[in-house]
Amino acid sequence: MLKPTKPDLILDGAIAEFLERGYAAASMDRIAARAGVSKATVYSHFQSKENLFVALIERLVKSKFLVLLEPGQIEAVVDVPPDVFLRELATKILEQPSNDPDLTNFMRMVVGESGRFPELAKAFVSALTATGLRSLTFYFKACPHLEIADPEATARVFVGAIAHFIITQHILYGAEIIPMAEERLINTLVDLITG
Amino acid sequence: MLKPTKPDLILDGAIAEFLERGYAAASMDRIAARAGVSKATVYSHFQSKENLFVALIERLVKSKFLVLLEPGQIEAVVDVPPDVFLRELATKILEQPSNDPDLTNFMRMVVGESGRFPELAKAFVSALTATGLRSLTFYFKACPHLEIADPEATARVFVGAIAHFIITQHILYGAEIIPMAEERLINTLVDLITG
DNA sequence: GTCTATATCGCGATAGAC
DNA sequence: GTCTATCGCGATATAGAC
Numbered sequence: 001m002l003k004p005t006k007p008d009l010i011l012d013g014a015i016a017e018f019l020e021r022g023y024a025a026a027s028m029d030r031i032a033a034r035a036g037v038s039k040a041t042v043y044s045h046f047q048s049k050e051n052l053f054v055a056l057i058e059r060l061v062k063s064k065f066l067v068l069l070e071p072g073q074i075e076a077v078v079d080v081p082p083d084v085f086l087r088e089l090a091t092k093i094l095e096q097p098s099n100d101p102d103l104t105n106f107m108r109m110v111v112g113e114s115g116r117f118p119e120l121a122k123a124f125v126s127a128l129t130a131t132g133l134r135s136l137t138f139y140f141k142a143c144p145h146l147e148i149a150d151p152e153a154t155a156r157v158f159v160g161a162i163a164h165f166i167i168t169q170h171i172l173y174g175a176e177i178i179p180m181a182e183e184r185l186i187n188t189l190v191d192l193i194t195g
Numbered sequence: 196m197l198k199p200t201k202p203d204l205i206l207d208g209a210i211a212e213f214l215e216r217g218y219a220a221a222s223m224d225r226i227a228a229r230a231g232v233s234k235a236t237v238y239s240h241f242q243s244k245e246n247l248f249v250a251l252i253e254r255l256v257k258s259k260f261l262v263l264l265e266p267g268q269i270e271a272v273v274d275v276p277p278d279v280f281l282r283e284l285a286t287k288i289l290e291q292p293s294n295d296p297d298l299t300n301f302m303r304m305v306v307g308e309s310g311r312f313p314e315l316a317k318a319f320v321s322a323l324t325a326t327g328l329r330s331l332t333f334y335f336k337a338c339p340h341l342e343i344a345d346p347e348a349t350a351r352v353f354v355g356a357i358a359h360f361i362i363t364q365h366i367l368y369g370a371e372i373i374p375m376a377e378e379r380l381i382n383t384l385v386d387l388i389t390g
Numbered sequence: 391g392t393c394t395a396t397a398t399c400g401c402g403a404t405a406g407a408c
Numbered sequence: 409g410t411c412t413a414t415c416g417c418g419a420t421a422t423a424g425a426c
Contacts, residue, residue: 006391006392021219021311022217022219022307022308022310022311023219024216024217024218024219024220025219027418027419027420028419028420028421029418029419029420037392037393038392038393038394039393039420039421040391040392040393040394040421040422040423041391041392041393043420043421043422044391044392045391048420048421049420049421104310105310107306108306108307108309108310109307110367111302111303111306111307111362111366111367112217112303112304112306112307112308113217113303113307114303114366114367114368115299115300115303116216116217118368121366121367121368122367122368122369122371122372124367125363125367125368125369125372125373126372129363129367129369129373130369130372130373133373149383149386150379150382150383152375152379153375153379153380153382153383153384154383154387156356156359156360156375156380156383157352157356157380157383157384157387159359160355160356160357160358160359160360160363161351161352161355161356161359162355163355163359163362164351164354164355164356164358164359164362165351165355167306167358167359167362168320168324168355171306171309171316172305172306172309172316172317172319172320172324173309173313173316173317173320174317174320174324174325176317177317177320177321177325178320178324178325178328180347180348180351184345184347184348185348185351185352187345187348188344188345188348188349188351188352189348189352191344192349192352192387192388193387201409201410222400222401222402223401223402223403224400224401224402232410232411233410233411233412234402234403234404235403235404235405235409235410235411235412236409236410236411238402238403238404239409239410240409242403243402243403244402244403
């Protein structure tokens with residue numbers, strides 16, 4: 001499509017503005033300017049700043065950052081050795097912040113606004129965390145020779161260790177304070193789970 | 196002391212305001228009102244909103260939330276069985292959000308403002324995450340019969356799994372979407388590490 | 391539908407009396 | 409040191425022409 005619709009232009013401008021400044025500091029004037037439309041046009045499509053923000057985050061949750069773990073990916077690889085599969089999975093997740101720098105600011109905003117926008121936080125958990133945990137739990141159950149007593153809790157440990165590593169190292173700039181090679185985390189995690 | 200100083204009154208008011216609304220939406224008028232002083236008095240002690248915010252977060256990082264893991268605590272218990280010790284440690288950390296509800300909003304704010312206040316994020320990582328990891332790494336090294344190949348990375352897994360559980364369940368309201376008893380995480384984590 | 395122009399308000403920060 | 413009163417600005421949101 002050569003001519004994107006105005007709402008799409010507005011949402012694109014809003015992404016940049018909100019991700020850069022956060023909800024409260026984002027300006028509807030700047031969003032309109034970035035989109036190349038007037039402020040009145042923004043308000044004719046989204047009735048308020050809060051409406052625009054909610055529509056935006058829901059769009060981001062549903063489309064842009066859903067690639068992390070697609071349900072179909074895991075079921076197809078039950079024949080690969082578990083340590084190889086888990087190592088690849090961990091590597092792929094840890095690469096995400098480098099592949100899409102927006103992801104870092106997006107997580108900052110979801111966490112930062114979770115107290116004032118609980119529904120958005122829940123949408124994030126449902127779409128990303130819950131989906132990933134469900135897939136990984138399914139995989140652990142499908143690998144009976146791993147003898148995992150509690151597949152669901154084991155998935156929490158795996159995802160939690162990796163997600164917190166990303167939060168600490170990249171989002172909170174811990175890489176400059178307590179650096180650690182990703183391989184060490186991956187090796188330790190895979191060894192713990194596959195024995 | 197019967198009469199708290201003005202700066203302390205101001206900081207107390209600022210805590211509530213910033214934790215409730217976040218940096219950008221916090222109002223210097225409301226902070227002054229909460230502290231029971233005039234706005235000019237606030238500016239005479241802290242030259243700007245940003246200065247006040249930085250002073251506040253540094254105070255919170257250094258004092259209020261440092262109780263999580265004191266360095267002296269771990270060294271004294273090398274004779275307790277590791278599984279018992281790790282279980283108690285995990286339980287204590289997981290209880291923190293209930294013991295101090297401010298902790299939840301504090302973590303929301305540190306993560307949410309980390310892009311615009313990187314130094315505060317680093318102060319948080321240095322004071323809390325790094326301290327906790329250092330203590331736990333020391334403990335793992337002092338338990339040679341656990342045969343931990345990489346104590347530092349193992350500490351990351353332990354702390355990361357628990358911290359991410361808190362973030363998902365409490366900060367992002369995941370408890371309503373993907374509930375899980377804390378015991379299951381603790382059991383799984385301790386079993387993985389102590390074999 | 392989209393624009394320009396404006397209404398209304400609260401913000402961070404300060405001047406000046408006491 | 410602390411107050412009252414205020415400045416200048418940019419915010420969200422809207423009215424009305426086209």
